[in-house]
Amino acid sequence: MSIALSATSYRQYFVDQDDTVPEKIVVQRDSPRGLHFRRAGPRQRVYFESDDVHACIVTCGGLCPGLNTVIREIVCGLSHMYGVNKIIGIEGGYRGFYARNTIQLTPKSVNDIHKRGGTVLGTSRGGHDTLKIVDNIQDRGINQVYIIGGDGTQKGAAAIFEEIRRRRLKVSVAGIPKTIDNDIAVIDKSFGFDTAVEEAQRAINAAHVEAGSVENGIGVVKLMGRYSGFIAMYATLASRDVDCCLIPESPFYLEGKGGLFEYMEKQLKENGHMVIVVAEGAGQDLIAESMRSMNHEDASGNKLLLDVGLWLSQRIKNYFTSRQKMVINLKYIDPTYMIRAIPSNASDNVSCTLLAQCAVHGAMAGYTGFTVGLVNGRHTYIPFDRVTETRNTVVITDRMWARLLSSTNQPSFLSSKDIEEANMMVEEEQPKQTVDEEKSMENGST
Numbered sequence: 001m002s003i004a005l006s007a008t009s010y011r012q013y014f015v016d017q018d019d020t021v022p023e024k025i026v027v028q029r030d031s032p033r034g035l036h037f038r039r040a041g042p043r044q045r046v047y048f049e050s051d052d053v054h055a056c057i058v059t060c061g062g063l064c065p066g067l068n069t070v071i072r073e074i075v076c077g078l079s080h081m082y083g084v085n086k087i088i089g090i091e092g093g094y095r096g097f098y099a100r101n102t103i104q105l106t107p108k109s110v111n112d113i114h115k116r117g118g119t120v121l122g123t124s125r126g127g128h129d130t131l132k133i134v135d136n137i138q139d140r141g142i143n144q145v146y147i148i149g150g151d152g153t154q155k156g157a158a159a160i161f162e163e164i165r166r167r168r169l170k171v172s173v174a175g176i177p178k179t180i181d182n183d184i185a186v187i188d189k190s191f192g193f194d195t196a197v198e199e200a201q202r203a204i205n206a207a208h209v210e211a212g213s214v215e216n217g218i219g220v221v222k223l224m225g226r227y228s229g230f231i232a233m234y235a236t237l238a239s240r241d242v243d244c245c246l247i248p249e250s251p252f253y254l255e256g257k258g259g260l261f262e263y264m265e266k267q268l269k270e271n272g273h274m275v276i277v278v279a280e281g282a283g284q285d286l287i288a289e290s291m292r293s294m295n296h297e298d299a300s301g302n303k304l305l306l307d308v309g310l311w312l313s314q315r316i317k318n319y320f321t322s323r324q325k326m327v328i329n330l331k332y333i334d335p336t337y338m339i340r341a342i343p344s345n346a347s348d349n350v351s352c353t354l355l356a357q358c359a360v361h362g363a364m365a366g367y368t369g370f371t372v373g374l375v376n377g378r379h380t381y382i383p384f385d386r387v388t389e390t391r392n393t394v395v396i397t398d399r400m401w402a403r404l405l406s407s408t409n410q411p412s413f414l415s416s417k418d419i420e421e422a423n424m425m426v427e428e429e430q431p432k433q434t435v436d437e438e439k440s441m442e443n444g445s446t
């Protein structure tokens with residue numbers, strides 16, 4: 001046990017170890033206290049001696065703007081704030097622990113990496129072998145593991161943490177949540193999301209300009225979002241040029257009263273052009289009806305999707321050209337990988353820095369089994385099981401989706417039965433009323 005080293009620059013910012021942050025900030029009078037998370041930040045007492053720390057960093061899953069910034073700031077945070085200099089990078093995601101080389105990371109070697117997209121460590125899907133990974137951690141004498149990745153990665157981190165606890169190793173496991181989809185539960189927002197939304201504007205602008213320049217122009221833009229339509233929703237709200245936004249959470253239909261085609265006809269008649277943004281996970285049931293369903297998975301177990309953008313474009317063309325005998329000009333833009341393969345913007349760079357520093361403070365203080373994340377605007381340490389038990393999705397009976405519907409004026413495609421079902425799902429997802437127990441190496445839970 002020792003007092004934090006070289007702490008002069010942040011001594012006044014020490015966080016009291018009893019500070020907590022509530023998950024719900026809008027409450028009714030007399031409502032229960034609800035779930036609280038430990039507030040993140042530097043502690044006066046640290047668990048590790050600098051010279052004893054051997055840290056490693058790994059990035060897993062799909063790319064996300066800001067991965068390199070997080071790597072850089074973990075290295076600089078450990079080195080500058082705590083005088084740690086044994087830091088290695090695991091190459092190529094989880095399987096890199098047992099199948100690839102490692103690289104030494106120093107503040108000098110990571111100095112410029114935040115200006116590049118992607119991850120200097122490489123990444124992968126699949127290949128999570130808990131026992132082999134923990135064997136490797138043990139063999140190398142690693143005692144701090146920083147794992148940067150999405151929902152799948154956090155589940156993998158939880159499995160590593162459990163195995164480490166079973167072996168009673170004094171190893172801190174810290175997750176830093178990454179996702180452009182914003183589908184990780186509990187946290188306000190992940191790094192990279194704002195950059196992705198900003199980059200999506202370029203595709204929407206192009207679709208709008210193209211559609212507005214021709215007779216009956218229709219721009220269709222496909223954006224990422226496997227299970228959650230946040231990028232499509234926020235990109236639509238930001239742009240104001242989008243006439244219809246389709247997301248996985250909101251079922252839609254094409255034909256008949258209140259359907260997409262009826263709405264499109266009205267828009268084309270009134271404005272002469274329109275733009276549709278469709279999230280990649282939208283309308284999968286409809287596509288499966290008209291194509292042979294594939295039901296395939298990727299190496300991580302994620303559902304492989306049918307291409308909704310191409311399918312929708314084809315159905316629109318068929319409807320207007322063959323059936324309505326109307327001349328239309330449809331342009332389909334698929335910028336999917338472009339929105340995540342870029343470096344993070346200024347605000348995401350700040351988020352990455354704060355998350356990385358908080359992860360370092362948590363691990364150095366001896367906390368383990370946590371994901372660092374923003375909850376109601378405050379950085380917190382969230383136990384792994386809280387972020388992995390559910391997925392964050394757009395609640396279509398909530399205010400944000402209502403705001404989008406008012407902004408685009410598109411049909412909601414919802415019957416009163418759909419609304420009832422959506423409300424019931426929200427009620428079922430209400431968290432249990434407990435105050436969370438932190439897991440720290442000091443209280444002996446590892």
Ligand SMILES: Nc1ncnc2c1ncn2[C@@H]1O[C@H](COP(=O)(O)OP(=O)(O)O)[C@@H](O)[C@H]1O
Pocket residue numbers: 060061062093094095124125126127128149150151152153154155156157159178299300301302
């Ligand atoms: N349930 C799980 N248990 C253990 N490891 C998992 C689990 N789900 C995913 N992983 C591992 O996490 C890594 C990243 O998962 P993936 O779903 O591809 O991306 P993301 O973390 O971005 O969601 C992969 O190496 C995968 O094997």
Ligand SMILES: O=P(O)(O)OC[C@H]1O[C@](O)(COP(=O)(O)O)[C@@H](O)[C@@H]1O
Pocket residue numbers: 061062063150151152178179180181224225226280298340
């Ligand atoms: O083609 P890939 O690399 O499997 O990635 C596609 C997926 O990656 C994402 O961008 C992000 O997903 P993860 O964060 O879960 O990796 C999804 O929106 C998309 O479906």
Ligand SMILES: [Mg+2]
Pocket residue numbers: 061150151152
């Ligand atoms: Mg994922």
